[in-house]
Amino acid sequence: MRRTAIPLLALAAAIxxxxxxxxxxxxxxxxWILSCAADAMTDRATCRMTxxxxxxxxxxxxxxxxxxxxxxRGRLVPVVTARELGLDSAARxxxxxxxxxxxxxxxNKLFEMPCALEGRSVVCAPRPEDASRxxxxxxxxPRALVRVLGxxxxxxxxxxxxxxxSETSTALEAFRAQVPPEQGNEPPPPAFDFQELxxxxxxxxxx
Numbered sequence: 001m002r003r004t005a006i007p008l009l010a011l012a013a014a015i016x017x018x019x020x021x022x023x024x025x026x027x028x029x030x031x032w033i034l035s036c037a038a039d040a041m042t043d044r045a046t047c048r049m050t051x052x053x054x055x056x057x058x059x060x061x062x063x064x065x066x067x068x069x070x071x072x073r074g075r076l077v078p079v080v081t082a083r084e085l086g087l088d089s090a091a092r093x094x095x096x097x098x099x100x101x102x103x104x105x106x107x108n109k110l111f112e113m114p115c116a117l118e119g120r121s122v123v124c125a126p127r128p129e130d131a132s133r134x135x136x137x138x139x140x141x142p143r144a145l146v147r148v149l150g151x152x153x154x155x156x157x158x159x160x161x162x163x164x165x166s167e168t169s170t171a172l173e174a175f176r177a178q179v180p181p182e183q184g185n186e187p188p189p190p191a192f193d194f195q196e197l198x199x200x201x202x203x204x205x206x207x
Contacts (some may be wrong), residue, residue, distance in 0.1 A: 002040030022085055027174060028052075030167030032069075034175055046183060055161050056144050063092050065148060067163060069175060071184035072125060075135040076172055078103060080113065080146065082122040091151075095122045102160070103134070105141035115150070124148075136144040139169050 027034040036047040049069040058064040063082050070079045080101045082092040099115035101124040111134060115124040126134040147160040 021051050029174065031164065032167065032171040032180055034171065036179065044182075045180050047175065047179045049076075049171060051163060051165070053163055055148065055163070061081055061091055064165055065092075067144065067146065069138070070123070070125065070170065072131055073128075074082075074184065075131050076138075076176060077126050077131050077134045077137050078113075078144070079126075080124040080148065085122065088178035092122055093117070094151035095124070095148070097151070099124060099148065102145075102147040102149065104145040104160070105137040106143065106145065108133075108137050108141075110145070141165055141168070 014200050031052045033050050033052055034047065035050070036045055038045045051067040054066050056062070056065040063085065066081050066083070068079050068081050069076050071077075080103070082095065085093050093113045096117040099122070101113040102110050102140065103113055103126075104110035111126060111130040112128050113124040113130075115122055117123075143165055144163045145160040146163060155200045
């Protein structure tokens with residue numbers, strides 16, 4: 001027992017003395033959270049501008065949906081995202097096949113944002129013809145109304161989700177200054193085959 005106890009105590013001491021893992025640098029502007037982090041493998045930096053109030057909070061079976069701002073062809077546009085999907089959040093992936101987000105900045109009219117897979121995330125973004133309008137309205141809007149339509153959504157029925165916005169223009173300027181140029185290129189392709197993912201889910205539950 002004594003020989004085992006000494007290495008275990010040494011290991012515990014080493015873990016306690018080890019520095020905490022690096023975290024993404026974050027800034028806040030009203031309800032907006034700006035975060036930038038570099039991938040440890042590729043050193044590629046990614047920045048995100050996310051509203052602290054979710055469009056749909058996470059549940060036991062669904063990951064959260066968030067209102068974000070993303071660079072698209074030189075513009076910063078609103079998007080709704082479900083990030084880093086896995087087997088435990090595969091239901092959200094259904095939005096990539098069937099989902100559309102209705103977004104409105106009152107008193108302006110709504111526009112629709114089709115959903116698609118980008119890497120391991122579902123991203124619902126404005127159509128190219130709506131991008132300029134979406135970017136302009138976002139910067140000035142005091143609130144947003146969001147309704148998510150399609151399988152994998154909890155807000156398809158009932159009133160839209162109302163989100164309070166403030167300090168958006170300031171946050172956009174800070175985000176524009178930090179976001180890497182390459183992040184504004186074409187969105188990345190899906191990092192996995194969604195049909196294969198759903199097949200694995202079906203085999204898991206119905207084998």
